[in-house]
Amino acid sequence: MRRYNYEKQVEKWDVLEVTADGHSDKNPFVDYKIHGTFTGKHETVTVDGFYDGEGVYKVRFMPSFAESYTFEVTGSAVDGEVLTGEFQVTPAGEGNHGSIRVANTYHFAYEDGTPYYSIGTTCYVWELQSDELIAQTLETLKNSAFNKIRFCVFPKHYDYNLGEPRSYPYEGTPMDSSVLTKENFLEYTGKTEGNHWDFERFNPAHFQHIEKCILALRDLGIEADLIVMHPYDRWGFSQMTKEQDDLYWKYVIARFCAYRNIWWALANEYDLFPKKTVEDWERYAKIICEKDPYNHLRSIHNCIPFYDHSRPWITHCSIQRQDLYKSSEYVNEWRERYKKPIVLDEIAYEGNIQHGWGNISPQEMVRRFWEAVCRGAYPGHGETYMNENDILWWSHGGVLHGESHKRFAFLHKIMCETPGIGLCPYEKCGWDEVCGTPEESTQKQSPVKDYYLFYYSFMRPSFREYHFDDESKFQVNVIDTWNMTIEDRGVFSGKFKVELPGREYMAVQIKRMK
Structure with a gap:
């Protein structure tokens, strides 16, 4: 038997x-x-x-x-x-709310209906580091506000990523990496010479280890936004044949889809793959839709041109900003165009490396987060500070050195106080402010809202005047988003004036009293 x-x-x-x-x-x-x-x-x-x-x-x-x-x-x-x-x-135990689903068109909720407000980060190959570094990353995540993390199945070859991973997804041997230096790493990008893999024989230990990491994230209440393919490769994994790709996708789905905290990211920067076409990405998407009976969230991430996020298999938009300066400012346009949740998985990273995508200030990162949230989107964080060991959070995890991450729990708490599920842009706000109000269906829209969250970013008004109607009473809080303070200013009605400190990064929260 x-x-x-x-x-x-x-x-x-x-x-x-x-x-x-x-x-x-x-x-x-x-x-x-x-x-x-x-x-x-x-x-x-x-x-x-x-x-x-x-x-x-x-x-x-x-x-x-x-x-x-x-x-x-x-x-x-x-x-x-x-x-x-x-x-x-x-029955589900404490902290187990099921998988994340799209809710209210532009937002997310757990399977049991609990609203989910994404505060994401990127650590591309954190799980392929040493046991010590992985444990350090999990401890950092445990003490953070992050509830989603993007990371890869395949190892990554890029700046500050020249070492070999702890394991490989296939049986075989890699090229000799001792020839790699910071100066010549581009020479080896996309090369397959020197690698000896059997693309029809997986290395179960590689996937078993990733599963342990997915479960560790689950136990911390963190979604595993799994990047299944990416182009930063010296091992040949980004240049497999159609048949090898399909075998890989089916194996990954069979292993991982039963975990409730999985999100499928088909690719990081899909447009940088030299040998993949839209037809390939659509084929992978079809495999997911056929083989994943739990309908986990699905996305695909760009470098420059957006994928067509209106495709029905895409559940939410995973966006890298295209403009050197603007990111969150485009949320209104993207919401209108795609009618799906907007997740800004890369609005640039806080840090000081040479690349423009990795050297914005912590103040600018926090500004982009608040602006995205008030426009009805979900921003993502990354950190790329130079250090002598080339251990950068954005790829390896470890510890955080910046300042922006310290301010996300404060923002997340305010997000969770939103009536209903999620914010949407308040179209009647002034040209010189950003304001979010609770997302409502067309049938429920009313001229006076129950909740307003105004944000003034880098502007420094010393006061603002508001007028919603002549009857309602409103409770007003002044929020310093950088210093993380909330000052109760009392109750107002009719046309009223709110004094502000004339500092950057201030917000005004206005709640209609019932």
Whole structure:
């Protein structure tokens, strides 16, 4: 009798894993298949399994209901035997709200309806560093406001990223990296000479380690925005064939899609791949839509030209700013164009490296965050400060050296106080201010809102005058977004004047009293 194992109880939106012994001859990654069907009272879900090495196959399932389930697992990997079982799904525990979904057109909420306000960061290959550095990164994240992090499956070859990763996704050997220097690294970008990989044999240990990191993020309440492909490569992973790409995508989805905190980022800077076409990206998207039964969030990230974010498979816009100076200022236009959540995953990074994308001030980073939020978008952070060990947060993680990150918890708290789900631009605000009001449907729009969040960025007014109607009473707070203070100014009605300190980065929060 074939051996297989599974837990008899699992939490709602957690992972139920069936592990079975199977064939390890030939090439188990391509010559054998395994899949499972999981059935409860309210859902039936079929998923692909995968080979995990050492003669072991796994099939993973994320249940959406607290109820009894049964399963059948079969395939050529187990000689067509039907492995059956039953298990109980318990209610979701504390902090488990399920996966993130699009809500209210431009915003996000967890599966259980709890609003989610993204405060993201980028650490491209943090999980491919040493155990010590990974632990340091997780501790930094634990003590931060970040609830989303972008990172890659493949290692990265770029400035400050010339070392070898802790592991590789395929069996084989890399080129000799001892020839790499800061001066000649571009010479090796995109080269495949010297690499010896079997693109039909995955290295399970590489993916097992990434899974541990995804789970560690989940336990911290952080979404894993997984960058599945990227062009910064000296190993040949960005130049695989169509068949190799498709095999990779199916393997990644089978391994990771049962984790509730996964987001799919098809690419970082899709337009820099020399050998990929729009048809390729659309094919990958089709694979995700077919193979991921949980409908995790999906995006694709640009360097210069935007992908067509109106494509139906794209759930939200993952945007890198195109203008040298402007970023958040374009949110109104993008919201109107795409009618989807706008996530500014790269509005430039706080730091001091030579590149213009990596040397803005902490004050400017915080300004871009507040402006994006008040316009109804979700900004992302990165940090690129020079140091003697070339350990930059934006790629390696570790510790944060800047000042902007210290101010995001303050902003996130104010975001969470928004009535309803999310802010939208207040079209009646003055030309010299930015204002957000609660997102409302067309049917619910009213001339006087219950909540206003005005932001004055680098302008320094000594006072502002407001008039919404003659009857309502409004409670007014003056917010110093940099110094993180909130001053209660009392209750006003009719036309009223609010004194301001004449400093940059001030905001005024106005709440209508019921």
